[in-house]
Amino acid sequence: MPDRLALTQNAQFYREDVALTNEALCSILDAASDNKTLGSAFLIDKTDEIRKLKDGTEFRFSLRVFPTERPVHFWEDPLSDLIHALILVIQVDGHVAVLKKSCASISEVIEKHLTPIKSSDLTASFSDDEAEFQKISMRNMTVSERAMRSKAYEAADLKGLLSLHAAGRSIPYFFKLKLNGRIKTISAQSGRVVESSERKSLDDIVSWARQQIEQIKNPSGDKDFLEAFAQLVDLDIVWNNTQPTAVLVESSFVVDNLLEKNVPLFYTTRKGRTFELTGKQLRALISQLETVYEIIPGLDFKLNGTSRPASLKKNKSSISLDVPALRKIKLEDNGKELTLQSFINKNNLTTISFSNPQYMYFMGQCFKDGAGVNEIPSLLKSFVVIDDLAMATSEKGDYKPARKKFDSSSVFGLIEKHCSKNDYIFCDDLGDEWADHIVFNKKECSVSFIHSKHGDMSKSASNLHDVVGQAIKNIGNMDIDLRAFGKKYDNKLLMNYRDGTMPRVRRKLHGDFKKYLAELRQDYRFNKRCIICCSFLSRAQIESEFTKLQKGMRVPGNITQMFWILSSFVHATKEAGVSPIIYCRP
Structure with missing residues (x-):
């Protein structure tokens, strides 16, 4: 019967730390065939068979082929497709190759007996x-x-x-x-x-x-x-030398593989009542899965900010999420009932940062940043201190339609004062916004996109999310396509701000702007500057905390997140050929 197999070259590879026993092989095969159609028979069922290749080399294999039912989710009444599943375990030279199709999950069982081959x-x-x-x-x-x-x-x-x-x-x-x-x-x-x-x-x-x-x-x-x-890097090395600080669930995988495929999710209440999650409930679930949660320092690794108890658990070679509420949500995966927590852990969907920002846990493995904290000195060079930002009281001030300019104590007003020696300053805030301010300077052959965010002085990473996200999103517009910018200039920038009396052209030279822009854009020295202006960031405070990071000292999780966010901003801009600048208070 095995001679009838016609297989593709598609396998997962493992290492045998200890030779697989017959009992271990049976547990793997049983887990794989857990979704076999009730009452059906195996087409093939072989355990620990010995077979020879043409050159006389012996190998061992275990094989099961069986019928299973795959539920149809586009039909209200119970409906399923009858298909056939396969699990093939090949043992060669202390290694194992596993070929499988449409069988139940074997990840939990196989982790007990085999070590995955690292990427x-x-x-x-x-x-x-x-x-x-x-x-x-x-x-x-x-x-x-x-x-x-x-x-x-x-x-x-x-x-x-x-x-x-x-x-x-x-x-x-x-x-x-x-x-x-x-x-x-x-x-x-x-x-x-x-x-x-x-x-x-x-x-x-x-x-x-x-x-x-x-x-x-x-x-x-x-x-x-x-x-x-x-x-x-080895998980144990990281786990023994640094602490996890934040966790993110790769929720897009849940959306792509469950919600968009209309796989129903069922929740069981304390009283045992079961109902299907729909609409508002699914949106609330995904919203919670999308959130980055800080980890409370301590030995139990509890997540901070969750509405229900949640924590991390260190296993032999992986880190898993332990959330009782997710264990109450169930789904069907290849014909087998599975909790949402098991689905997340089985697919290694937890991404974890550590107090030492050189490390990250992703897809079930730990990685070390090739540059990491060594980049802190160059990252700090991106900070430009604007003394007046320490006096900022708002982002845009008390706007009224009759006003001609922003409050002098607002971040917008301070930016326009700081950039007053440039050739053109446009306020592009609101609507089809590329930046809060767009600034041109022919002497420096530059365009600057300035994204501003106000807040009290803080070390919180949350304030950075929006402004960095907006900046990175608009990097593609910084090439300044003449036709696209000309359209923006005619349809928006020549208009007044918020239909009031304040012109969006905050500073200009005499002459034809479009001719000026064409000449600037054609200059071989043309350069782009992506600027985030954060009145809540203190250069001295950031340098102090990042220096602790560089020395390997313990810092709060929000500092590690702040490092990653700012580092992501710097790298994303540099990769696009753009200079990153961070305006901050002293």
Whole structure:
């Protein structure tokens, strides 16, 4: 019967710390077949079988093929599709390759018996020079609600094309590459390797798996390209030397794989009543999952700001979320009932930052920033002190339609005073807003996008979310397309602010602005400056806290978040060829 298999080269790889016993194999197979249709029989059921390849090499395998039902979610009445599932466990040279399709989750069981092959081991199995990196997806080392969290790049070969500036703060989690004429993909999250080919027999799949394992056991030393990115580190090393400070659930995965596929979620009350979550309840759930929660210092790792008890739990090789309320929400996954907490932990959806900002836990693994706190001196150079910001009392002041200018004690008023020697100052606040102020200077060949936020002096990271998010969102507009800016100039900037008497043109030169702009934009020295103006930030206070970070001293979780947010802003702008500037009080 196994000779009838026709499989693709798609497997997850593990290491046997201790040889799998018959009992362990049965527990893996039982977990995988937990969604077998009731009363049905296995098409194949083999445990710890020995088989020889053509060259006489022996290998062991366990295999189950069985029918299962997949629920149909677009139909109100109970309806399901009958499909067949597969679990194949191949044991070769102290390693295990697992091929599965449509079976129930085995992650909890397999973690007890096997160690996943790390992404660094998978990528070390080939030389950078031999591979053409056609696609890389990566996660930025940030938990900010407003910062860019992930990005993907595609090219015939990204080596030499992809800027490695700030690569040390990026965690690659998916690779598509061309190696020896074959297309291969590697998923860091699951330890999965997929290689394009026609469907193959069991023996051919085993030969392929052996080849992958041999490459893993004999890594290449040539990693100039990949070593520029964040590096994998052992969880125990991080856990024993630093404290978790904030946690974020990758809620987009929940939305994409559950809500958008109309997978129903059911909540069980204390009295045992079960009902389906809909509309407002689902929105409230996602809103809570999207929130970044600080972790209260202590041994129980409780989350701060949650409406119900929640904490983190350190396992053998992972960190999981422990939330009783999420255990009351249930769903069906491949025919098996699962709690939402189990779904989140099974898919490694928790991202965690630490008091040492060099480290981040992502997709079930810990990574170390290649640059990290060493960047603090250069980050501090982006701060520009404006003394008057210490006297700011509001963002825009007491606006009235008859007013011609902003209050002198408002952040907007102080910015216009600070920029008064430039050629043009436009107030682009409200509506189709690219920035609060857009400033042009021909002598310096520059355009500045200024995004302002007022607040009392604070070390809270929450004030930074909006202003940094707005700044990063508008980086693409800083190239100043002449047609697009001309349209904005005619339709908005020549109008008065909020339909009052205050002109949006806050300063101008005599002459034709569009001609001025065309000449400025054509100048080879043209440069772009992205500025966030934060009256709540103190240069002295930030330098003091960041210096503690650099020395490895314990700081509150909000300081670590602040570092990541500001660092994300600096790197996002520099990557786009834009100079980052942070206006602050002394």
